[in-house]
Amino acid sequence: MSAREDLKRVIQAHAPAVERGQREPMPSKWTFGRVEDETARNAAVLILFGHLDDVPAVSHDSTVPGDLDVLLLERSANLRKHPGQIAFPGGGVDDTDRDVTHTALREAVEETGLDPAGVEVLGQLQIAELPVTNFLVTPVIGWWTKPSPVQAVDVNESRTVFRAPVADLLNPEFRRSVRVKRDGHTHFSPGFVVGERVVWGFTAIVLDRLFNEAGWTIPWEPAPEIVPPFSSKH
Numbered sequence: 001m002s003a004r005e006d007l008k009r010v011i012q013a014h015a016p017a018v019e020r021g022q023r024e025p026m027p028s029k030w031t032f033g034r035v036e037d038e039t040a041r042n043a044a045v046l047i048l049f050g051h052l053d054d055v056p057a058v059s060h061d062s063t064v065p066g067d068l069d070v071l072l073l074e075r076s077a078n079l080r081k082h083p084g085q086i087a088f089p090g091g092g093v094d095d096t097d098r099d100v101t102h103t104a105l106r107e108a109v110e111e112t113g114l115d116p117a118g119v120e121v122l123g124q125l126q127i128a129e130l131p132v133t134n135f136l137v138t139p140v141i142g143w144w145t146k147p148s149p150v151q152a153v154d155v156n157e158s159r160t161v162f163r164a165p166v167a168d169l170l171n172p173e174f175r176r177s178v179r180v181k182r183d184g185h186t187h188f189s190p191g192f193v194v195g196e197r198v199v200w201g202f203t204a205i206v207l208d209r210l211f212n213e214a215g216w217t218i219p220w221e222p223a224p225e226i227v228p229p230f231s232s233k234h
Contacts, residue, residue, distance in 0.1 A: 003068050004143055006214040011123035023127045029188040035129045043135045045090030046104040050144025057165030063216045069163040076159050081133055084229055086199040104140035112161045113153050118146030164194050172220035179225050200228045
């Protein structure tokens with residue numbers, strides 16, 4: 001089965017929960033309070049997969065093709081929330097958005113400059129709770145049928161945009177357990193080393209779940225513990 005078909009299978013498995021509006025909370029090891037329904041804002045992120053053009057994967061023994069990649073961005077270190085973190089393109093739902101798919105694509109265009117005409121939307125996963133910013137986030141899964149150039153459109157929001165080889169994210173050598181202390185409590189999330197960057201927190205949790213459900217995960221525990229940069233702000 002191809003990677004695209006694996007993703008469609010995961011989306012199909014989520015469909016009943018999506019129709020019910022069922023949420024998926026953060027893991028117990030990564031829970032910073034609860035979402036306040038009265039003030040929570042809806043948001044969407046685009047998890048865009050495609051085939052690498054000029055950035056080969058380091059890893060060769062993987063459960064996915066070596067040229068499979070996912071689009072990520074590095075947030076500006078000057079942002080008040082999630083500074084310097086690696087994230088999916090995405091943001092809050094606007095009143096003018098037709099639906100969460102429109103939100104995810106609009107935000108991706110605004111942040112990375114991609115051409116949405118080259119993106120096939122495969123579907124969405126159930127809503128993920130993000131208590132730190134009081135967002136209810138819908139992950140929208142896309143497939144890049146015609147890749148277009150990407151870059152950080154607004155350097156005040158994003159430092160850089162890049163395509164990460166999925167085979168490298170899955171490589172046990174590049175997996176980490178990320179430890180964050182807040183208000184006297186210690187929290188853990190999965191982590192992925194991407195060159196000199198570390199994917200952790202919400203983005204890593206969503207990727208970890210997706211990789212597990214797609215059947216791509218290579219056993220990696222126990223992984224070395226690390227403390228990420230900018231861990232004092234989430």
